[in-house]
Amino acid sequence: xxxxxxxxxxxxxxxxxxxxxxxxxxxxxxxxxxxxxxxxxxxxxxxxxxxxxxxxxxxxxxxxxxxxxxxxxxxxxxxxxxxxxxxxxxxxxxxxxxxxxxxxxxxxxxxxxxxxx
Numbered sequence: 001x002x003x004x005x006x007x008x009x010x011x012x013x014x015x016x017x018x019x020x021x022x023x024x025x026x027x028x029x030x031x032x033x034x035x036x037x038x039x040x041x042x043x044x045x046x047x048x049x050x051x052x053x054x055x056x057x058x059x060x061x062x063x064x065x066x067x068x069x070x071x072x073x074x075x076x077x078x079x080x081x082x083x084x085x086x087x088x089x090x091x092x093x094x095x096x097x098x099x100x101x102x103x104x105x106x107x108x109x110x111x112x113x114x115x116x117x
Contacts, residue, residue, distance in 0.1 A: 037116035
């Protein structure tokens with residue numbers, strides 16, 4: 001019985017370690033236009049979206065992630081964004097599936113983005 005309990009605990013601990021080290025699928029550099037992968041564009045279409053575990057930067061906005069939750073594969077963020085000198089609370093949805101990501105920024109659907117290689 002003791003061996004069964006120890007085995008169960010070991011499996012649980014290993015599963016927790018594995019999931020803790022897993023990187024969120026939205027993390028990385030994304031762009032609507034492939035040219036945005038090579039430079040810092042000056043439009044929404046050419047600027048890369050750069051997402052980390054704690055921040056999102058795209059075009060003129062630089063955001064700190066406040067709250068985050070998932071529904072299915074989509075990650076819903078409540079971000080605190082500095083945009084042209086103002087701090088605003090901005091809802092952002094990042095729905096990454098492989099090398100493509102659908103983005104909704106402050107209620108507006110953005111053209112599909114692709115992961116920069």
